[in-house]
Amino acid sequence: MEDEDFTLAALLEFKKEEEQRQEEFEALKNVAEERFEETKLTEVLEKKGMELFQEDWQLSQFWYSDETANLIADELLDGADSDTVICIVSAPSVYAAIKKRQPSTLPTKNIYLFEYDTRFKVLDPERFGFYDYNNPLEFLPELQNKVHRLLIDPPFLQDDCQTKSAITAKALLNPNKSLKTKTGELQYRLISCTGERMKDIIRKNYPDTRPTTFYPEHANGLSNEFFCYASYEGKNWKFLPDN
Numbered sequence: 001m002e003d004e005d006f007t008l009a010a011l012l013e014f015k016k017e018e019e020q021r022q023e024e025f026e027a028l029k030n031v032a033e034e035r036f037e038e039t040k041l042t043e044v045l046e047k048k049g050m051e052l053f054q055e056d057w058q059l060s061q062f063w064y065s066d067e068t069a070n071l072i073a074d075e076l077l078d079g080a081d082s083d084t085v086i087c088i089v090s091a092p093s094v095y096a097a098i099k100k101r102q103p104s105t106l107p108t109k110n111i112y113l114f115e116y117d118t119r120f121k122v123l124d125p126e127r128f129g130f131y132d133y134n135n136p137l138e139f140l141p142e143l144q145n146k147v148h149r150l151l152i153d154p155p156f157l158q159d160d161c162q163t164k165s166a167i168t169a170k171a172l173l174n175p176n177k178s179l180k181t182k183t184g185e186l187q188y189r190l191i192s193c194t195g196e197r198m199k200d201i202i203r204k205n206y207p208d209t210r211p212t213t214f215y216p217e218h219a220n221g222l223s224n225e226f227f228c229y230a231s232y233e234g235k236n237w238k239f240l241p242d243n
Contacts, residue, residue, distance in 0.1 A: 041123070042099065042102060045096060045099055049096060049100065050069075050096055053092070053117075055220065056117070059117065061155075062218045063092075063093040063219045063220070064091070064094065064218055064219065065218060066219070069093045069096070070097050071214070072094050072097075072191065072216070072228075073094050073097045074235070075234045075235070075236060075237075076088070076094075076149050076151060076191070077106065078185075078234065078235060079185035080148075080149065080181060080187075081181040082108055083108070083182075084108045084148050084149060084187055085108070085112075085147050085148050085149070085174075086110060086111045086112065086151075087111075087113075087114060087143060087151075088113050088114070089114040089115075089131060089150065089151065089153070089168065089169070090114065090115060090116070090131070090133070090154060090155050090165070091152070092113060092117065092120045092123075093219075094151060095111070095113040095115075095120070095123060096120075096123060099123050099124065112127045112128070112129060112140070112143060112147075113127065113129070114129045115129075115130070115131055116131055116132055116133075116155070129143070131168070133161055133165050133168065136164040136165065136171070137167065137171055139168065143172055144171055144172065145173070145174055145175060147173050148173075148179065148188055149187070149188070149190075150169055150172060150173055150189070150191070151193070152165055152166075152168070152169050152190075152191070153193045153194060154194055157194065157195040157197065157198055159201050162198055162201045162202070166206065169190070169205075169206070174187070174188070186232070189230070189231060190206060190209055191209075191229070192206060192228075192230075193229070194226065195226060195227070196225040196227045199211065199227065199229075206229065206231070208231045209229040210230070210239045211228070211229055211240045212227075212233075212238065212240060213238050213240060214228045214236055
């Protein structure tokens with residue numbers, strides 16, 4: 001009888017948590033619909049963050065830890081200026097980390113999220129693009145060849161997913177990789193975070209990237225070893241020695 005009581009209590013607690021999460025998500029949605037007041041959005045995200053978005057493992061959703069999300073966000077924003085266009089593909093926890101920050105502290109407003117899960121449209125309806133890697137060239141047309149800094153984290157550790165995501169990356173990136181920001185730094189930065197066992201296809205798809213000393217971590221744990229591949233050495237990582 002005690003086991004039944006425990007099971008019932010656990011189910012009731014789970015239901016209560018789900019109802020609370022839904023209420024908080026609706027509050028966030030209301031903020032987005034009220035002409036998108038960024039200050040209110042920041043306040044809501046600071047309280048709960050990615051807890052508002054339950055992971056769906058069938059979609060291979062594994063959110064980064066706060067430390068990882070903020071570190072990658074720092075790298076995307078570092079040295080950027082008002083002309084810099086940033087796109088985050090299939091890594092909504094990094095986008096949420098940026099949206100937690102006060103809008104006045106961001107060097108650019110041109111920060112976009114491409115994501116299959118349309119719940120994340122609430123983070124910025126104007127800069128959200130539905131993205132399905134199975135249709136790699138179906139994205140916001142105004143961003144084609146316009147993106148200077150790109151983070152891409154393909155959802156599945158499969159060659160097909162990685163290759164199609166790379167098609168998207170190449171179509172998004174500005175072909176002029178020598179452009180400089182107002183502070184004299186290169187606009188171009190390419191980051192791909194994915195499993196270590198994808199290293200050969202990453203090398204093929206992004207020949208100008210190398211594995212780095214930074215290892216992304218996930219909030220709820222993930223058995224696959226993750227690597228961060230980048231086109232540059234940043235403040236938070238260096239290139240690993242060639243094997």
